[in-house]
Amino acid sequence: MQEIINKPFVWIALSILTYEIGILIQKRVKNPIANPLLIAMLLMIGILVATGTPVETYNTGGSFISMCLSPATVVLAVPIFRQMEVLKRNLLPILAGALVGSLVSMGSVFALCRLFGLEDKLTASLLPKSITTAIAQDVSSVLGGIPSVTVICVCLTGILGAIALPSFLKLVRISDPVATGIAIGTASHAVGTSRAIQLGETEGAMSGLAIGIAGIITAVLASVIPFFG
16 A cells, blocks of 8 residues: 555546546536635545655655646636737736736735734745745745745635635626736636636636736845845
């Protein structure tokens, strides 16, 4: 049994299987709370605890999935290309929205961490929570944070955004597809974008675009603003 557990393919297969189970549950329940990624995470945590498997063993296969994050994010360029005319017409509002969203995200995290007296290392780990994992890990490392904590925060932020943002935007009467996409992508990166794609092609394209813009803005801000010291 131990020999089987130590094989990377086992954890790759289980990760895919748990996500497929999450998709099936979401289709059956038809509720945004039943997010496939959240369900997959909970199922995988249960498997690791039940089998007494350390995270290092899971990462023998899980790291392969993480490696695929960057190429998967790049694929979002396809719907952006299809919405190029929309992008050209709304370039300034898109850039402004992503900039303000990134500033609010980082500023609110920094203020709350200071309010609750969190140490600089944890603050640095939380600051890039709203950008895609591939960029967030590097930003966290540069700031002196803990990349593994950052990854957890990025996942939770994405899941919460995918669940809550569409309903929240309706509540505050924001119906413009460009604004909706930029808000979701800036706040909850790729996981939120997967939900934005379900709302419409324009929402998905703008959300995918916001991932890249917000990632660049956050990386630049993290390198030039003295958050610590």
